[in-house]
Amino acid sequence: KNEVEQSPQNLTAQEGEFITINCSYSVGISALHWLQQHPGGGIVSLFMLSSGKKKHGRLIATINIQEKHSSLHITASHPRDSAVYICAVPQPLMNYGGSQGNLIFGKGTKLSVKP
Amino acid sequence: DGGITQSPKYLFRKEGQNVTLSCEQNLNHDAMYWYRQDPGQGLRLIYYSQIVNDFQKGDIAEGYSVSREKKESFPLTVTSAQKNPTAFYLCASMASSGANVLTFGAGSRLTVL
Numbered sequence: 001k002n003e004v005e006q007s008p009q010n011l012t013a014q015e016g017e018f019i020t021i022n023c024s025y026s027v028g029i030s031a032l033h034w035l036q037q038h039p040g041g042g043i044v045s046l047f048m049l050s051s052g053k054k055k056h057g058r059l060i061a062t063i064n065i066q067e068k069h070s071s072l073h074i075t076a077s078h079p080r081d082s083a084v085y086i087c088a089v090p091q092p093l094m095n096y097g098g099s100q101g102n103l104i105f106g107k108g109t110k111l112s113v114k115p
Numbered sequence: 116d117g118g119i120t121q122s123p124k125y126l127f128r129k130e131g132q133n134v135t136l137s138c139e140q141n142l143n144h145d146a147m148y149w150y151r152q153d154p155g156q157g158l159r160l161i162y163y164s165q166i167v168n169d170f171q172k173g174d175i176a177e178g179y180s181v182s183r184e185k186k187e188s189f190p191l192t193v194t195s196a197q198k199n200p201t202a203f204y205l206c207a208s209m210a211s212s213g214a215n216v217l218t219f220g221a222g223s224r225l226t227v228l
Contacts, residue, residue: 033216033217040222041152041203041205041222041224042220042221042222043205045217045218045219086157102173104157105159107155107156
């Protein structure tokens with residue numbers, strides 16, 4: 001079973017700072033997910049990436065498959081970025097012939113951006 | 116707009132009572148999942164269903180039950196056998212083909228008094 005580790009666990013930043021959240025996993029995967037959980041509890045998917053880099057607005061996600069490591073960067077951070085950021089990797093569901101349909105989740109990084 | 120609706124958002128129950136959490140999706144997704152979230156822990160899979168009338172236990176199924184009579188609906192019952200039911204419960208769904216991207220509901224917070 002894949003182990004997913006995130007760092008740091010908690011992160012406090014000043015508005016405008018560049019932020020990096022790291023994720024490492026133990027077993028090779030085809031893709032990695034970054035999710036955002038807002039204080040109310042709802043979760044949205046930010047990125048799914050299998051190689052290289054993806055960018056959406058001020059968010060950038062990178063992955064190094066060989067090193068089993070991914071990073072999520074936030075440029076020009078803003079208080080509205082305050083949330084828990086979670087990385088997750090696929091976990092095959094063996095009852096369905098090993099097809100991928102579930103995720104193993106990291107414990108999350110709680111980000112607080114101060115004005 | 117398509118999405119997943121969970122209800123209720125907050126639920127308080129006495130110890131020993133069964134409670135059922137609702138999850139409905141209009142995304143035409145085949146696969147649906149129930150996760151439990153506890154403070155300081157990652158989401159853990161309770162049950163999942165890839166097709167109607169079929170479901171499988173996840174990592175922490177003890178004390179829970181589900182049904183999948185309709186494609187749109189995947190209710191979760193927290194039974195009195197669940198020793199520590201107070202938690203945040205999230206329902207999710209995924210299309211059976213294409214990218215493995217989960218869509219989540221807003222969650223249900225269950226507190227057992």
